[in-house]
Amino acid sequence: MGAARQHIRVACASCRHRRSKCDGIEPTCGQCHLRKTPCDYSQSLDRRTTRIAELEQEVATLRKRLASLKGGDLSSEPVAGPSTREEVRNEEDLASSTFPAYNVVDSLHVDVGTGEVSFMGPTSIPPMTGQSAGKSDNFSWLFCAFSGTPSPITFNISPAAHVELLDLYFRYLNGWSGFVDEAAFREGLMALSGGTGLTSSHPHYSPFLHLCILASGAHLSKNPEILSGSGEVERKASPFLHAATSLLVSELEHPKPTTVIGVDLLCLNLSDLHQQSIPTSSLSEGPWIDSVSNYEKMPIGPLNIYDRLVSLYTGRIPVLHDTDHDLTLSPQATPLLNNTGNDRTLQAALVTMCDIGAAVIEQFYSFRRQAHDTEERARRLRDRLDEWSFRYDPRRRSAMSRDPMAPPVMTTLALHNTIVILLNRPFLQRQCLDAVEGVACFQAALDTANLMQLYDSTHGMQNSPVTNSQNMHVAASLLVIVLADLYDQKDRESDLSQAQCALDTITTCLTKLTESWAIARQALRAVEAMRSEYAVGETNSEPFDVDEFFREVSKIDFSSMWDLKDLTDPNSGDSQASQPFFFC
Structure with missing residues (x-):
């Protein structure tokens, strides 16, 4: 091929489809040869010959391995070493990863019952279609594929x-700890269950x-299988959290969109077990694991921003800007009614409400709150809350149907009431219901009680997100003050009478919620x-000195509360982070 290249425009359809450029010397394509039109397709064939031979050798090796497995011989068989190209790729991957080396032969799954052999990708799971409902599944595919531990964790x-x-x-939780695309998630799970070799x-x-x-x-869950292994x-x-915690470091080293949602779920569940300090160090060091890579531009970045406190309090992913969720916030938003977590x-x-909540907490409950x-500032925040309520609350529109609302909608409206109380409560004084702020807090607390009662009668309080424990706690504490x-x-x-009835309703709902979330018990x-x-609701109690109560409230030093910005300091201790937090 040492001759000078000649550009020839005439070529057959096949060569044009391959975008082959003729060199004018050696026509190898059959049609081009008949038309006396030379092309350089022979060069690409020469370059592919080596790779084709390697693939044919691997296929022959796999066929031998399959034949030995079908015959019942599970002994190891020497496998041809990887090609030079694969060796370079594996060395590059292992240099920046703690994952075990992946071998395609190790992904051959043999069904002992039927003898069927199927190929599984690095994160594939054995097909569950042939298993009976009474047979246990150890779900070892969730753990061993990434941790590399010799002893898989078994979920009975x-x-x-x-x-x-x-x-x-x-049905009940999606949307509160991240927006998991249910259809895409189940599609990926089905592909893995079918043994299509879908990768991580x-x-x-x-x-x-x-x-x-x-x-x-x-x-x-009330399933005896779930309760039997825990005892409490x-x-x-706990079994699922233990396995997820073991994968946390590897997940943070290789973040992707599912990492953000998974870490938020992990934090929420660990905080319910009073073990919030477990992922603190990993989360704080997430963007700085590798000094060479800029992880702040990766999806894990939003987990290390200033409003981590409000995110743990409301049960939402931390957000700094609306774009952190890549959402299109339409100015013509329709009121909520039966919207699901993917809506x-x-x-x-939710994102808009959390942005308002972050501003409220930073203004009134932070070390660096601005007194002037x-x-x-409170007036502007009230205007934002009123605008939010007008746009999204279906009860603000007389033409809207009053049909039973979906669980995420009722929890969203209860969260709105919580933010209203947190915004107006610092302005409460003696005879609080004579002031606009007191009336706003009181109406929000009553509305929360009604929403939780409706939630309990419609969906069951045991099926409520953990967020409602905080919503009810804030409302109940306000009702005690009233x-x-x-x-x-x-x-x-x-x-x-209204306040006493609402407080009793919230207490009843909180009692039911303790069956699902330990933090509700607190x-x-x-x-x-x-x-x-405060001698509220007790008939045989001494008269309560209300004036003394409000004098004591005015002396409260809010500087003892957490500072939002201090939570993002990786050098600060996590002794406070390990304690669940409530606004009282």
């Missing part, structure tokens, strides 16, 4: 229980996210302690 639950956990999460690069599925979803669904209600998710309107409502211009304030106001018997104890201390 049946495939039916596994499906139940997924259904519980997507699938954007909507990962074993880490799968484990975190199972852990979240386990909180709501609050530790139903764009619900996602926009507080009234003006009841203490109304103690000697004889002209407000109606308000007193909220319930806090509410009962406040009722006892």
Whole structure:
């Protein structure tokens, strides 16, 4: 091929489809040869010959291995070494990864019952279609594919229980700890179950996210299989959390979109077990694991921003800007009604609400809160809350149907009430219901009680997200303050009766929620302690000194609360982060 290249425009359709350029010397294509049109396709054939030979050798080796497996011989058989190209690629991958080296032969799955052999990709799972509902599935595919440990963790639950956990999460919890695309996630899971060889690069599925979803669904499950292995209600998710925590470091080293959602789910579940300090160091060092790579531009970046406190409090992914979720916030948003966790309107409502909540907490509950211009800032935040309510609350539109709302919608509206209370509560004074701020707080607390009662009657309080424990705690603490304030106001018997009834409703709902979330038990104890201390709802109690109560409230030093920005300091200790937090 030493002659000068000649550009010849005439070529057959096949050569044009291959975008082959003729060199004018050696026509190798049959049609070009008949037309006397030389091309350089022979050069590409020469370059591919070596690779084709390598692939043919690998296919022959795999066929021999399959034949030996079908014959019952499970002994190791020498396998041809990888090609030079594969060796270079593997060395590059292993240089920046702690994952075990992947060998295609190790992914041959043999069904002992039927003798069927199928090829599985690096994250594939054995087909579950041929298993009975009563047979246990150890789900070792979730753990061994990435951890490389010789002893896989076994989850002694049946495939039916596994499906139940997924259904519980997507029905009641999805949307609160990240927007998991249910259709794409299940499609990826089905592809893995069918043995199509789908790899870990699938954007909507990962074993880490799968484990975190199972852990979240386990909180709501009443299946005896889930309870039998834990011994305690609050530790139903422990086996899944243990496996997910083992994958945390590897997941942070190679982040992708599912990493952000999975880590948020993991933090939420660990905080319910009072073990929030477990992932703290890994989360703080996430963007700085590799000094060469700029992980701040990767999906793990939003987990290390300033409003981590509000995210843990509301049960949402931390957001700095609306674009962190890659959402299109339409100015013509429709009111919420039966929106699910994957609905764009619900996602926009949640992201917008969390942005307002972050501003409220930073303004009134942070070390660096600004004392000047507080009234003006509060007015602007109230306007934003009113605008949010007008756009998204279906009860604000008389033409909207009052049909039962979906679980995420009721929880979203309860979260709105929580932000309203947190915004207006710092302005409360004696005879609080005579002020606009007091009325706003009182109406928000009553609305939360009604929403939780509707949630319990429609969907069951045990199936509620953990966020509602905080929503009810904030509302109940406000109602205790109102009841203490109304103690000697004889002209407000109606308000007193409403507040007492709402407080009893919230206490009942919190009691039911303790069956699913341990942190709800802490909220319930806090509410009962406040009722006892302020002599609310007790007939045989000493008269409560309301004036002394409000004098003590005015002396509260909010500097003892967490500072949002200090939480992002990787050098700060995590002793505070290990303690669950409530606004009282």
